[in-house]
Amino acid sequence: MEHRTHARALHPHRRTWAIASACIAAVCCTAVVLLIAAPGVQGKAGAAADSAAGSALSPEAELGRQIFFDRSLSASGRMACATCHDPHFAYGPPNGKAVQDGGPALKSPGYRAVPSLRYVLNYVPVWTHVRDTNPIEQLTEADTSPAGGYTWDGRYNTLSAQAMLPFFSPVEMGNGNVAELAGRLKHAAYADTFRAVFGKQIFDNPAQAVQKAAHALEQFELQDKSFHPYTSKFDRWLDGKASLTAQELRGMRLFDDPDKGNCASCHLDQKGANGAHPIFTDFQFEALGVPRNNAISWNADPHYDDMGLCGPFRNDAASKDQTNCGLFRTPTLRNTAIRTVFFHNGAFHSLREALRFYVERDTNPEKWYPAGPDGKVEKFNDLPLRYRRNVDTFDSPLNLHRGQKPVWNEQDIDDVIAFLKTLVDEDVVNKEGTANAR
Amino acid sequence: MQQTLAFRSKKRCSPVIRSFRTAVLRHAPFMISLLRSVLIHRNRMPHGQIHRASLVEMFLRKTRLFHLLLLLVIALGLSAASGTLLFAKGKAHHKAGIPRIRHVFVIVLENKDYDQTFDPGSDAPYLAETLRAKGALLTQYYGTGHNSLDNYIAMVSGQANNRATSADCGTYAEFQQTGTADDGQAVGEGCVYPANVKTLANQLTDAGLSWKGYMEDMGNDPARESATCGHPPLNAPDLTQRAEAPSTAVPEGDMYATRHDPFMYFHSIIDEPACAKNVVNLHTLKTDLQKIATTPNFSFITPNLCNDGHDSPCANGGPGGLKSSNVFLEKWVPLIMESPAYKKDGLIVITFDEGGSGTITRTPLETTVTIAGASCCGQQEGPNLHGKYPDEQRRISHGRLIVKRTLSFGGDRTGALLLSKYIRPGTVSNTPYNHYSLLKSLEEIFGIDEHLGYAGQKGLVAFGPDVFTGD
Numbered sequence: 091m092e093h094r095t096h097a098r099a100l101h102p103h104r105r106t107w108a109i110a111s112a113c114i115a116a117v118c119c120t121a122v123v124l125l126i127a128a129p130g131v132q133g134k135a136g137a138a139a140d141s142a143a144g145s146a147l148s149p150e151a152e153l154g155r156q157i158f159f160d161r162s163l164s165a166s167g168r169m170a171c172a173t174c175h176d177p178h179f180a181y182g183p184p185n186g187k188a189v190q191d192g193g194p195a196l197k198s199p200g201y202r203a204v205p206s207l208r209y210v211l212n213y214v215p216v217w218t219h220v221r222d223t224n225p226i227e228q229l230t231e232a233d234t235s236p237a238g239g240y241t242w243d244g245r246y247n248t249l250s251a252q253a254m255l256p257f258f259s260p261v262e263m264g265n266g267n268v269a270e271l272a273g274r275l276k277h278a279a280y281a282d283t284f285r286a287v288f289g290k291q292i293f294d295n296p297a298q299a300v301q302k303a304a305h306a307l308e309q310f311e312l313q314d315k316s317f318h319p320y321t322s323k324f325d326r327w328l329d330g331k332a333s334l335t336a337q338e339l340r341g342m343r344l345f346d347d348p349d350k351g352n353c354a355s356c357h358l359d360q361k362g363a364n365g366a367h368p369i370f371t372d373f374q375f376e377a378l379g380v381p382r383n384n385a386i387s388w389n390a391d392p393h394y395d396d397m398g399l400c401g402p403f404r405n406d407a408a409s410k411d412q413t414n415c416g417l418f419r420t421p422t423l424r425n426t427a428i429r430t431v432f433f434h435n436g437a438f439h440s441l442r443e444a445l446r447f448y449v450e451r452d453t454n455p456e457k458w459y460p461a462g463p464d465g466k467v468e469k470f471n472d473l474p475l476r477y478r479r480n481v482d483t484f485d486s487p488l489n490l491h492r493g494q495k496p497v498w499n500e501q502d503i504d505d506v507i508a509f510l511k512t513l514v515d516e517d518v519v520n521k522e523g524t525a526n527a528r
Numbered sequence: 529m530q531q532t533l534a535f536r537s538k539k540r541c542s543p544v545i546r547s548f549r550t551a552v553l554r555h556a557p558f559m560i561s562l563l564r565s566v567l568i569h570r571n572r573m574p575h576g577q578i579h580r581a582s583l584v585e586m587f588l589r590k591t592r593l594f595h596l597l598l599l600l601v602i603a604l605g606l607s608a609a610s611g612t613l614l615f616a617k618g619k620a621h622h623k624a625g626i627p628r629i630r631h632v633f634v635i636v637l638e639n640k641d642y643d644q645t646f647d648p649g650s651d652a653p654y655l656a657e658t659l660r661a662k663g664a665l666l667t668q669y670y671g672t673g674h675n676s677l678d679n680y681i682a683m684v685s686g687q688a689n690n691r692a693t694s695a696d697c698g699t700y701a702e703f704q705q706t707g708t709a710d711d712g713q714a715v716g717e718g719c720v721y722p723a724n725v726k727t728l729a730n731q732l733t734d735a736g737l738s739w740k741g742y743m744e745d746m747g748n749d750p751a752r753e754s755a756t757c758g759h760p761p762l763n764a765p766d767l768t769q770r771a772e773a774p775s776t777a778v779p780e781g782d783m784y785a786t787r788h789d790p791f792m793y794f795h796s797i798i799d800e801p802a803c804a805k806n807v808v809n810l811h812t813l814k815t816d817l818q819k820i821a822t823t824p825n826f827s828f829i830t831p832n833l834c835n836d837g838h839d840s841p842c843a844n845g846g847p848g849g850l851k852s853s854n855v856f857l858e859k860w861v862p863l864i865m866e867s868p869a870y871k872k873d874g875l876i877v878i879t880f881d882e883g884g885s886g887t888i889t890r891t892p893l894e895t896t897v898t899i900a901g902a903s904c905c906g907q908q909e910g911p912n913l914h915g916k917y918p919d920e921q922r923r924i925s926h927g928r929l930i931v932k933r934t935l936s937f938g939g940d941r942t943g944a945l946l947l948s949k950y951i952r953p954g955t956v957s958n959t960p961y962n963h964y965s966l967l968k969s970l971e972e973i974f975g976i977d978e979h980l981g982y983a984g985q986k987g988l989v990a991f992g993p994d995v996f997t998g999d
């Protein structure tokens with residue numbers, strides 16, 4: 091019943107390595123959308139279509155593919171799911187903006203950074219916060235953190251439910267209501283296909299038409315191989331078809347070492363019992379205490395706090411549990427090396443910076459946080475004072491103190507970056523920027 | 529049951545039976561000849577007349593029935609006296625005073641003190657009231673350690689706690705053995721014991737008896753563990769420490785916990801191909817119960833993390849705790865009790881791995897939890913813990929200091945309930961027992977002289993007339 095030996099694998103606060111590939115894009119959720127006519131986002135699937143070629147999609151999923159890339163479904167007419175979740179960037183953001191802009195004029199800023207949709211969608215468990223039954227055990231055993239659910243705060247248990255959010259968010263696709271979106275679907279280029287799949291009268295019931303569109307999106311995301319290609323060097327290495335360099339292997343050891351990086355305690359990197367390749371997340375929630383990001387315009391309001399599980403967008407019983415404040419879901423690290431925006435609030439723009447934050451957050455807090463009114467460094471300044479105790483200070487490397495030596499030096503960070511680059515898929519490897527390695 | 533099967537199927541013969549059968553066949557001609565001589569000698573009448581019995585013998589010999597009959601008599605003699613073969617090797621026999629139980633079902637639940645389970649107002653009324661009225665309640669039954677895994681290991685091997693098993697082996701690490709202490713205790717630390725450390729399962733196999741571990745949810749997520757003999761890769765993190773909620777890929781979720789499956793911690797089991805047939809998903813039990821021939825002599829049943837009461841709420845949305853355990857027992861215990869094997873000669877043991885009580889004191893700055901770690905039966909700590917009591921562990925949770933004080937190495941009082949036709953309904957025994965007593969009792973029931981680990985502790989008492997009160 092207890093997990094003490096491997097507390098790192100279980101402790102809620104130990105989301106140690108949420109190298110947060112970044113965060114949700116616009117508003118509330120992760121999902122889809124966004125603006126900017128991103129390169130490669132045509133009316134037709136880019137990389138998705140390429141890599142999906144030859145894979146058999148159900149009629150619903152094939153329709154979902156068209157919906158995913160359809161910018162005409164937004165109020166601006168310029169934003170599709172693929173705008174933010176660009177297949178050329180592993181279904182992640184095509185730029186380094188902390189949040190993306192949406193809405194009717196593409197001028198409404200989002201709230202969270204855009205995550206990659208690759209690998210995780212089929213495996214996201216429904217949101218749960220499992221506890222030990224016995225009060226004694228709850229106190230004496232390693233804390234059990236919440237897990238699962240779609241988006242950074244886990245508030246959707248199905249992809250189809252999650253898809254509704256970007257459709258109607260005023261800072262994403264900006265549809266005013268169900269009838270408005272159904273009208274856009276009715277006039278889409280694939281409307282006849284929509285009728286063929288869901289019935290001739292489908293558009294007579296706007297609510298049902300929208301639900302079917304969400305269902306189609308879900309099926310596309312679950313079925314299309316481009317969402318889970320497993321074409322990275324790491325995958326080939328696991329299959330015995332490639333070799334990792336000495337530096338990459340050393341980086342992996344640093345990544346795994348429970349007394350050093352301890353990354354693998356959350357970003358699982360071992361083959362499954364059936365040989366399944368790892369997806370580098372355990373879907374648990376963690377409070378890392380990432381610095382406030384003033385690049386998000388909402389943060390200009392000193393009373394605005396993004397606390398993940400306990401709001402402002404989540405508003406169920408879980409959001410009332412104060413121990414949940416500040417916790418965000420652990421993202422996958424596959425393809426994180428091509429990102430230029432990290433963590434839920436996009437506070438960092440290079441992988442090196444994100445890694446440094448982990449190992450120096452507590453040893454050199456003055457590097458990461460501003461001074462407070464009393465002149466002292468104000469750690470965890472993106473959370474209200476009363477919730478800062480929820481931040482993980484238990485698991486390595488987050489359990490050190492000011493003045494102590496960070497668990498990694500610059501060479502170590504170089505090595506870990508080298509390892510993380512092996513997680514980049516073949517079709518996006520050329521997108522690897524230079525900023526993230528500086 | 530298995531002895532008779534052994535004669536039919538060479539594949540299923542134990543080495544003992546095989547060697548005995550070989551000897552019988554090899555010496556059959558000589559034995560026949562000898563018997564025939566005796567018959568003829570005894571029945572030859574004076575004056576060279578032949579007795580009528582000799583005529584019968586001649587008839588039998590002529591029809592070759594004599595040979596067949598002789599072999600049949602030998603075979604029947606062997607199979608009728610269960611354990612006769614095993615007597616030959618001195619490993620198993622039926623012990624006087626122990627009922628002729630041949631099918632045992634052990635169901636292990638999680639982390640409840642006796643009071644929580646059996647006192648009035650229990651969340652498991654089916655166990656605390658309905659079943660209690662039908663069987664024997666052992667009021668002084670104790671776990672042997674905290675946390676879970678060390679208890680399960682004690683039940684099947686008699687091996688004492690070590691720091692890794694006490695902490696539930698978050699990493700599925702090899703047990704690094706440095707020696708052997710009294711009572712066959714492996715000295716060292718780790719999780720997966722080397723092949724020289726034996727278990728009840730090995731004893732049963734050697735005795736020609738069958739066994740199975742029925743593990744609820746095992747294999748639901750094949751990426752976590754395989755559907756049979758499921759465990760993490762050696763020296764890798766154990767991903768089954770935490771229940772997995774349902775997802776698109778794993779619609780039912782997966783609440784199997786390796787640390788509640790004792791068989792997975794012994795190379796003497798997991799390295800054998802038979803492990804895949806013997807440690808299986810619980811859903812197969814229903815089919816196995818349909819016939820005596822398919823019901824193992826020993827069944828170890830582990831519910832998932834919800835139904836064993838460990839979690840509350842559960843990953844599948846269930847309530848968990850004793851409420852879910854009660855529902856589980858209401859489903860499975862009647863199925864077992866209606867099975868022909870149980871009706872013939874069955875025993876059900878329902879117990880808990882460890883107690884779950886303690887005291888909690890709070891000050892403005894810290895919370896202190898004190899756990900007694902009580903034990904019974906002269907339980908020894910074993911050679912590996914080196915505990916200094918009271919033991920104190922500290923950690924920070926949400927900014928608050930949590931101090932865990934453990935006063936001793938025991939597992940506290942859980943109680944146990946036994947059901948059998950050999951037990952008079954409403955029996956209560958106040959005799960102290962623990963998991964080592966259970967192991968010794970099982971060994972005695974199955975006629976195994978050898979007692980593993982601390983099941984062999986001097987003076988340890990096994991279930992006796994205080995429990996088996998039936999006719």
